Amino acid sequence: MYLFHQGNLRYSYQLLGAHLMTVGGKQGVRFMVWAPNAEKISVVGMFNEWDGRRHPMEKLNDNGLWCLFIPELTKGTLYKYEILTAHGHLQLKADPYAFASELRPRTASVVHPLGAYHWNDEQWMKRREGMNVYESPLSIYELHLGSWKNIETEIYYNYRDYAEMVIPYVKELGYTHIELLPLTEHPFDRSWGYQATGYYAVTSRYGTPDDFRYFVDQCHAHGIGVILDWVPGHFCKDQHGLRRFDGEALYEYADVKKAEKPQWGTLTFDFARNEVQSFLISNAIYWLKEFHLDGLRVDAVASMLYLDFGKEDGEWEVNEYGGRENLEAVEFLKKMNEAIFDEVPHVLMMAEESTSWPLVSAPTYTGGLGFNYKWNMGWMNDMLQYMQLDPIHRKHHHHLMTFSLYYAFSENFVLPISHDEVVHGKKSLLNKMPGDYWQKFANLRLFLAYMYAHPGKKLLFMGSEFAQFDEWKDMDDLDWELLDYESHKSIFNYMKQLHQLYQEMPALWELDHEQEGFSWIDPHNTEQSILSFVRNSRSPNDQLVVVCNFTPEVYHDYKVGVPENGTYKEIFSSDAIHFGGSGQTNGLKLETTKQSWQGQDYHIHMRIPPLAVSFLKCISKSKEDTHAR
Structure with a gap:
């Protein structure tokens, strides 16, 4: 708990959230949540008819950790937190540390165990340790699972089905890696996962967390690495999510000018808050450790680095030195990358950074941000224009x-032709050509x-490999x-x-x-x-x-x-x-x-x-x- 409040708990998901365990000889689930501004919190679900009077939580410390063990609950239990705010309002919130969620539009969290999946990728993981990625071929196939192939609009295959379809296809083409658009739980299909509510829950659209582990396991069995798009810069405002979690600004900045991202209608994480640092750094390590991912592509890094990103005059304020840099975000990114490469040394941390910020892919001890790769957006813009x-x-x-x-x-650059370049009226790669x-x-x-x-x-978005004529249709599958x-x-x-x-x-x-x-x-x-x-x-x-x-x-x-x-x-x-x-x-x-x-x-x-x-x-x-x- 001390490390969590110091911003240095790299495995906070092992402390917070819902964990199956035995206490006093009884099997059940221990719930723990951070909500320092709450007056009262209860765990509610079908098991108590969503009645907040029956399972109130105990406040463990003045910094706002609440805990409760409920016996006889099992894997698959649906739950939420009923929070009484300091203003006297009751609100239902999904667990920020939930490992699974209900299928949208339902929003309850789901009890799911860690460590139950039996991995079979020891050979791949050992080979990864000895690989010098900088001096190796790296060709990435970026895809959005739901629109790569689906059963019908908004009805998707399971992660295991995708493993059977995607892997042979990518293997035949000769790519070394797959990059998946975000799979953190999100309420709106058309956000493509970039506006999340459940940072620790793999989206239930395509199956369970263990189904996704199977997908990664099978990729590794066929010599294909897996990279996941990850969004630590902002989160969506849906009521059941992180926004004003305990009645006050908690995960987001209290300062509206720093919190609001008007361009996307989302909220910026408070990178100066220690508990938020523990939440996000642990989340990155969670995906890399618990799902054996080979890397994270960090979305919209420029939006984190600059206070004026996507804002007009009057919508932002300068930092303490009179500049437009978000100094807390800069320090957070350095701390995050140091922690990741300390805990999981042989992974890819790729920054989608669209400005000329220096040393993005340089180590922090030389003044860099600590990523090992940066997307070359300048090359992409120039070449597509040409x-x-x-x-x-x-x-x-x-x-x-x-x-x-x-x-x-x-x-250290990646040359990206990503989904952003073939959507929203930009035309497909083929149709850009004169x-x-x-x-x-x-x-x-x-x-x-x-x-x-x-x-x-290299990185190329799906569909370009067979010259799709139409731009990416995010609700339909590719034109096979x-x-x-x-x-x-x-x-x-x-x-x-x-x-x-x-x-x-x-x-x-x-x-x-x-x-x-x-x-x-x-x-x-x-x-x-x-x-x-x-x-x-x-x-x-x-x-x-x-x-x-x-x-x-x-x-x-x-x-x-x-x-x-x-x-x-x-x-x-x-x-x-x-x-x-x-x-x-x-x-x-x-x-x-x-x-x-x-x-x-x-x-x-x-x-x-x-x-x-x-x-x-x-x-x-x-x-x-x-x-x-």
């Missing part, structure tokens, strides 16, 4: 392609290949019938081959976060919108040359500088016929000429396909100075 341009105009916006390399190694039918698919293949060639780990059409099936096969190339070539991931992993050949060809560069690994034999053409023009004798003398081979082309391309590939070996070009000691002559990317590899090195073409 790709939507008609190719005839791209030469005037060449900087949108090259600017990301000025800062690519300032953080041109006729063929050019749309060519542009999509070009974009995806450039993404996988660019430094940084498109896979019956050759053009869409070819994109699916393209993604399989691209992932195979990605995983087989250390140059595409081993030095993702080091300047030595990337060097330009020619970033300046604005007139033809052609880029060329080198990706390096720790072995000089794994070097790749990448040539990208962002126009529909074909060049049959294009001169490209290369770093090595010998014979080059085009090992992958996004323009290959079997991908739906025009077939302007380089089938013959490409011999170097010893003549400097584009800052390289040698050059080759090659065919440049339209709206395409070519990956070239030196397959044999020559000791001689010159070779004929």
